[in-house]
Amino acid sequence: MTYFFETYGCEMNIAESAAVEQLLIARGWTKSESAQTATLAIINTCSIRETAENRIIGRLGWFNGLKAVRECKNGAKTKMLEEAVEYVKNGPKPLTLVVMGCMAERLLKDFQKNFPFVDYVVGTYAKHHFSEIIEAVEEGRKAFEVDDTENYKFASVSAEPGHFSTFVPIMHGCNNFCTYCIVPYVRGREISRPAGDILKEIDVLGKMNVREITLIGQNVNSYMGAMKEGENPCINFASLLSIVAEHLRQTKSPIKWVRFMSSHPKDFTDDVIDVIAKEDVICRHIHLPVQHGSSRVLKAMNRRYTREHYLDLVKKIKTKIPEVSLTTDIMMGFPGETEEDVELTLDLMRQVKYESAMMYFYNPREGTPASKEKQLPVEVRKERLQRVIDLQIEHTREQMSKRVGKTVRTLVEGVSRDNKMELLGQTERHEKIAFEASSSLIGTFVDVKITQLSGNTFRGEIAN
Ligand code: SF4
Incomplete structure (x- = not known):
């Protein structure tokens, strides 16, 4: 079948x-x-x-x-x-x-x-x-009605067959109610998966040739779980990262990179920064969705942090993890956004200099508070988004240019679609890199020297 x-x-x-x-x-x-x-x-x-x-x-x-x-x-x-x-x-x-x-x-x-x-x-x-x-x-039986809206259960293994990188769900749902987002209404309140079950899945993934995992949840920073189902939840996200890192070390796991997403800036605590700084297995790439650069708009979005808090957080991260790569999400054209708010967003981008960003304009979602507000004309939303995109293109180019000449650890993912003679890999900072090498290296980590930048992909050669 x-x-x-x-x-x-x-x-x-x-x-x-x-x-x-x-x-x-x-x-x-x-x-x-x-x-x-x-x-x-x-x-x-x-x-x-x-x-x-x-x-x-x-x-x-x-x-x-x-x-x-x-x-x-x-x-x-x-x-x-x-x-x-x-x-x-x-x-x-x-x-x-x-x-x-x-x-x-x-x-x-x-x-x-x-x-x-x-x-x-x-x-x-x-x-x-x-x-x-x-x-x-x-058995060719007739369909029956599936009716269950109460007991969320995490699957024991969520690996995509044949992939070296895979997602590991650690949470479900969201408590944040950002005014533009429907997720809390659909996925319900936050549930944290027991740490013991996460470790069991990680062991299975190691045996399935997985080399990199991404711990996922709508807001991983508010993780609060127990080791086992039914125990008192006392493991926060920083502790979970430490437990995962220690487990990978102890079991000599072939999984060498751990990522996580999505992070909420209001819950990104100093102890999380400290664990990342300490544990080499946690990738030096943090996706930190800012959504907007104006505190007034952030309040209207119910994001529960200010521009100042966010910039302070970025400063702490960059100080403790100097080699970090930061990416973000930015939403333009939120109801009530002014030209001054747009300028504040562009200014924040100039201060942070993200490696890359997911950028989109606000689209009202029925059933959310922001959809009931007076909307800006679509052309205004699009024009403001374009300014953000143009600036990010400059920043991405600038940040990537600085990487040429460096030798970077790379997970070899497969043969390049554009050129069958080349392999395609991903760096710890989530950058794509193409280089000529034997296909026997697929699924392994190699050091690659970045020799040039072509579009948004690096080209390189295996380092000796
Ligand atoms: S944007 Fe993210 S944090 Fe906000 S409500 Fe939606 S899922 Fe939750």
Whole structure:
């Protein structure tokens, strides 16, 4: 039996899809390159923006057509479905369609009502029912209703098959209620995964040839977990990082790099900075979403830190970890933003000099407080975003140019898509680097000398 995945959205969705994929592989299923010939198609959805949901609704229309073809109810309406028509030439081969993720959680019963051709709607709290769903498909049983909105359970392993880098969920949900964000309404309050379970997953990942892990959660800095389920939670994020680093050392794990995301600047404490400075296994790259450079806008966003707090935090990080690379998220055009607020953001960027940034303009999300505010015209939002992008392009170029000539530790990820003679690797600071070397090095760490900058990729040569 074969499965097909379509995953939208953030790292958490990638990890949650991978966890289901691991279940399927363990039961002997194989991956299908197309939905047209798969037994089971799973769409992992994202609700963060309305545009993301609309795109998924569009795709569902296509899946509805595909299901009809697979049940021999219809001819091929599009070229894309011809493969499915060929596949069912000897009779119907029904496709089971599952929708999971944030949109499934947000709409649940409405989803089933509006899209009756979807066999299972699995909210984020109901993922642990996947084994039963897979079993039902294997036995050709009719779909049943999955109804669970209370007990969130972390999957035991969320590694993407065949990847050297993988995500390890350590938290679920968010308590912060930034006024533009729907996540706390969809994913619920924060739950921290027991540290013992995180270590168990890390051991499994080491055996699966993983070399780099990223601890993920909506706000990892507010992690507060116990060693075991049911124990008193007394492990904060700094302690968790120390425990992970010590465990990797003690077990002589092949995992040599640990990253984390997302961080919330209000919860990024001095002890976290100290652990990063002390533990070499924790990468010298911190993604620290600022969102805006004006304290007034940050307050309206309910970010609960000021521009001054953020700049002070950056100063502490750069002092204790001088080789650190900082990246961020910036949102322009928030309701009520003035020209002065834009200037403050550009000024903050000049002070921090981020290596790179995710930049976007504010888009109201129905159901959030900011969507009820008077909105700035879209052209104004776009123009302000463009100014931020232009400045970041300058900074990225400037920061990257300084790296030419340096020798950097690199995780070799695979063969370059553009040039089959070259390998592509990633540095500790999350930079891409291409260099000529034997493919036997894939999955290992090597030292590469950066010889030139080409676009946003470094070129280099293996250092002696
Ligand atoms: S911290 Fe803010 S932006 Fe991030 S998930 Fe929570 S509410 Fe959304």
